[in-house]
Every structure is written in C-alpha cells, then in structure tokens.
Amino acid sequence: MVFWILTAFMALAVAGLMALVLLRSRDMGEPPAAYDLRVYRQQLRDVDKDLARGVINEADAGRIRTEVSRRILAADAQLQKDGGGANQPAGLSRGMALILVLALCGGTLALYANLGAPGYGDLALKTRIAMAEERAENRPSQAEAEAQVPPFPAPEVEDSYRQLVEQLRQTVAKRPNDAQGHALLAQHEANLGNFTAAHQAKARFIELMSGAVGASDFGELAELMIMATGGYVSPEAEAALVQTLKRDSENGAARYYYGLMQGQLDRPDRAYQIWAETLRTSAPGDPWVDGIQRQIEDMAFRAGVEYQPITPQGKPPLAGALPGPDAADVENAAAMSDEDRAEMVRGMVARLSDRLATEGGTVQEWARLIGALGVLGDTEQARAIYQEAQQTFTGDSAALELITAAARQAGVAE
Structure with missing residues (x-):
C-alpha cells in the first residue's frame, strides 16, 4: 500500500507542476513589439552616455539616434497594430491541463502494469535464496x-x-x-x-x-x-x-x-x-x-555491487588465492624474528579477509582463510568467517563440504 501511495503522490506532483506551468503561461503578456520599444529606448540612453564619456563623436551619435528612432517608430506602429497581448482561452488551458494530468498518471499506471510487477512484495535474503534453490532443483x-x-x-x-x-x-x-x-x-x-x-x-x-x-x-x-x-x-x-x-x-x-x-x-x-x-x-x-x-x-x-573495472593480470595467485610472499619478502623474512614473521603472515591473511568481505571470492579462498586463521590461533575470527561462508554458499553442497572440511581442520566445526 505504501508503494502505491508514494507512486501516486510522485505522479500527481509531477503532473501538477506541468499543469501549473501550462495555466500560468495562458496569459502570454505583452507582444514582442513592446519589448523591442524598451530595448530601443535604452539604446538611445546609452548613446547619450557614450557621447558624454567620449566613446563616440557627435556625428556618430546623430547617425545612431536616427537609426534607433526609425526602429522605435516601426516598433510603435507594430504595437498599435497588434493591440494588447494575446491570451489563450481559459477553458482550453484548463482542459489541456486536465488532459495532461490524466495522461501522465494514466500512462504511468499503464506502463507499470506492462513492465512492472504489481503485487510483488519485498523479498528477504533468505526468501530469495530459497527461491533460487527451488529454481535450481x-x-x-x-x-x-x-x-x-x-x-x-x-x-x-x-x-x-x-x-x-x-x-x-x-x-x-x-x-x-x-x-x-x-x-x-x-x-x-x-x-x-x-x-x-x-x-x-x-x-x-x-x-x-x-x-x-x-x-x-x-x-x-x-x-x-x-x-x-x-x-x-x-x-x-x-x-x-x-x-x-x-x-x-x-x-x-x-x-x-x-x-x-x-x-x-x-x-x-x-x-x-x-x-x-x-x-x-x-x-x-x-x-x-x-x-x-x-x-x-x-x-x-x-x-548490488558497485562495479569497478577489473584488468586481467595473467598472474594466478600463489597456492590458490592466499597471497604469498615475493622474493623480497622471503629475503626479508630470513632476518625477521619469529614474532615479525608471524606479523607478516597476519598481514597477508588480513588483506585476504578484507578482499573477501568487500569483493567476495571463490570457495577455495574462503576455505584457505579459515585454515590460515586456525593456524594462527585466531579461532573466534575463523568461526565468524566459517559462519559467513556458510551463508554465502548456501545451497552449494560441494562448496559447503570444502568449507566445512577447512573449519574442522581449524577446530571451529564439529
């Protein structure tokens, strides 16, 4: 019901604004000749100002006054001929405004009836997943x-x-x-x-x-x-x-x-x-x-993902998806203490965790992340990742089997 109220309000608001513009423009105001007269008179005043500042000489000023005066006489004659501004009939304007409102609201309803899904309610994530599973079966x-x-x-x-x-x-x-x-x-x-x-x-x-x-x-x-x-x-x-x-x-x-x-x-x-x-x-x-x-x-x-173009790199990640150290990392790790090496591994795991949370990934990546967290002793985080992975791959028995095996190895699943 809320959807229909909002839709009707938006359609009526847009139609009302357009009808208001149509009705307000019924009185077209003064004819074009009246506007021309104002422009020419302003030009005459500007000639006097330019002459006073020395921008033009007296001879040029006289020629300009003569030409502008000629245009003023022509515009005045046209104004006398046209009389007052033209007005559209009030009944016609109101009729067109009503037709506009009906056409806009009726057309919106007709388009939605053909292209939309009347009566289709909001679907929770679990409902959509269940529908997808039913479709798969x-x-x-x-x-x-x-x-x-x-x-x-x-x-x-x-x-x-x-x-x-x-x-x-x-x-x-x-x-x-x-x-x-x-x-x-x-x-x-x-x-x-x-x-x-x-x-x-x-x-x-x-x-x-x-x-x-x-x-x-x-x-x-x-x-x-x-x-x-x-x-x-x-x-x-x-x-x-x-x-x-x-x-x-x-x-x-x-x-x-x-x-x-x-x-x-x-x-x-x-x-x-x-x-x-x-x-x-x-x-x-x-x-x-x-x-x-x-x-x-x-x-x-x-x-529902804001897509950012992905450039193929042509370099598959080492050992599947968990980023491994490059040659420089290996050389530096040789001189590290046990604590520093563990911190380096934690940084690699954190980067993978952030990417899976923001961009998603394959089931192999989720499984490796759970296993890596288990090795690092971070069982609480491993359990949270395991639960999130179960929701992500709901209905995929092969993926769930791989994830559960990694969780068992990490000690966070029975």
Whole structure:
C-alpha cells in the first residue's frame, strides 16, 4: 500500500507542476513589439552616455539616434497594430491541463502494469535464496532444454568432409567400445554443429575411459552440453563443470560457465564473485575473458555491487588465492624474528579477509582463510568467517563440504 501511495503522490506532483506551468503561461503578456520599444529606448540612453564619456563623436551619435528612432517608430506602429497581448482561452488551458494530468498518471499506471510487477512484495535474503534453490532443483534437464532449442544452422563444409564424418559414425556404431573413436566423433560432430551428438559421444568416451580422464575432458563435455542448449546450463552440465573444477579449480572456461549458471539461478552474488576472481587471475588473451567482461557489469548491478573495472593480470595467485610472499619478502623474512614473521603472515591473511568481505571470492579462498586463521590461533575470527561462508554458499553442497572440511581442520566445526 505504501508503494502505491508514494507512486501516486510522485505522479500527481509531477503532473501538477506541468499543469501549473501550462495555466500560468495562458496569459502570454505583452507582444514582442513592446519589448523591442524598451530595448530601443535604452539604446538611445546609452548613446547619450557614450557621447558624454567620449566613446563616440557627435556625428556618430546623430547617425545612431536616427537609426534607433526609425526602429522605435516601426516598433510603435507594430504595437498599435497588434493591440494588447494575446491570451489563450481559459477553458482550453484548463482542459489541456486536465488532459495532461490524466495522461501522465494514466500512462504511468499503464506502463507499470506492462513492465512492472504489481503485487510483488519485498523479498528477504533468505526468501530469495530459497527461491533460487527451488529454481535450481526444478530447472529443465538437458534433454528438455535441447527440445526447446531451434535447430542450429548447418555450417558450410565440403561434401567430402560430411561423407568422412558419416563414415566415422558408421565405424563408431560398429565399435561401441572404442574410446578414441568416440572422442574423434565428438570433435567432428561439434564441427558440424551437431552438439547433442557431440556431447553424447564425449560422455561415452569418458565412460569408456573409466576415470582416466582430465579436467579438460569434463570441461569439453560441459561446454558441448551448454552449446547444445543455446547457453543454458543444465543440471547435467553442472555436474560436468563440478568434475572439471574438482580436477582443476583454476579452469577459466569452467569458472565462466559456472558463474553463468549462478546468474541463471538468480544468484548474481555468486556469479559476480566467481567472475571477478576469474578475471583477476586470467591473462588478457584468455578466451573466456571477453565473455565475462561483456556481462560482469550487469551481473554486478544485479548483485548490488558497485562495479569497478577489473584488468586481467595473467598472474594466478600463489597456492590458490592466499597471497604469498615475493622474493623480497622471503629475503626479508630470513632476518625477521619469529614474532615479525608471524606479523607478516597476519598481514597477508588480513588483506585476504578484507578482499573477501568487500569483493567476495571463490570457495577455495574462503576455505584457505579459515585454515590460515586456525593456524594462527585466531579461532573466534575463523568461526565468524566459517559462519559467513556458510551463508554465502548456501545451497552449494560441494562448496559447503570444502568449507566445512577447512573449519574442522581449524577446530571451529564439529
């Protein structure tokens, strides 16, 4: 109710001001000729002043008086011809003011009815997180999403290449347990834009390899799934991304898609944290940098973060995210006392803590901070960081498992 009262007050205030201007301008006052007369008479007075100061001579003053007098006579004649100032009819002015008020208030209501969300109340943070979790649980599967995507336009390739791919399909069909054949088929199906067939072949390759695969294989599987759905990250694609990040937590492409998924699940806070850290530790030419830079400002706006441009540095942080000492720090530390070295470590931990509090970070950073505080014996701060991390990664079971393990090691969790 308060929203509607404020909205109505603002609309009426703006409309009232505009109507007041319209009504006050009904009387247009004196005609232009009257204003011209005042100007010309002032010019005559200025001529006398300039002559008295010696700025002009008597001959110039006479010519100027003659010209100005001629203009005065013309303006006076025009004034006599026009008569008084023109007035708009009072009824017309009031009618236009009423139409203006109704149009402004009615137009505002119509726009909000189409573009706004009438009846949509304020949502607490816990409610929004719960809604995001529900959306994650009930989102479409890979097959459902692919069924809704229109066919991809076929790329222009030579007929001979299509025939070779068809022969490869037939060969793989006859040899269903040939892992390398499926890997090759996945690559060529993707070249033809057959992303569904490509990710199916890639999944079969991973299955046949019985775990003897790397992060890049799961990352390729996730990317093929996402391309098959036109950019949507399905639960199956998420599982592939999780496997990728378990094997390589700094995989830039997987981190980009994982942040994209968080944005699709209405968790822009997580998406921004992931993308900001990925940008910070990526090289300028990395393929995922351009995609993040195009979307991160909008993601920051959705997350309520005042975005400051992040320049890719190309230098991943040492040991994950906890900043380590450089060569100069190591040399200086050799001559430090135990207390000074401990103070240096505390400074590094404090800097990481400040950055996580202001900019956010990855789950690995939160876990390392909790562990570092535990090593330093600051259990109260470690417990507070642990509780904050639990709220930040609510609903992410993999992240919570990593955070809880770090908290147990630090002695702040059961």
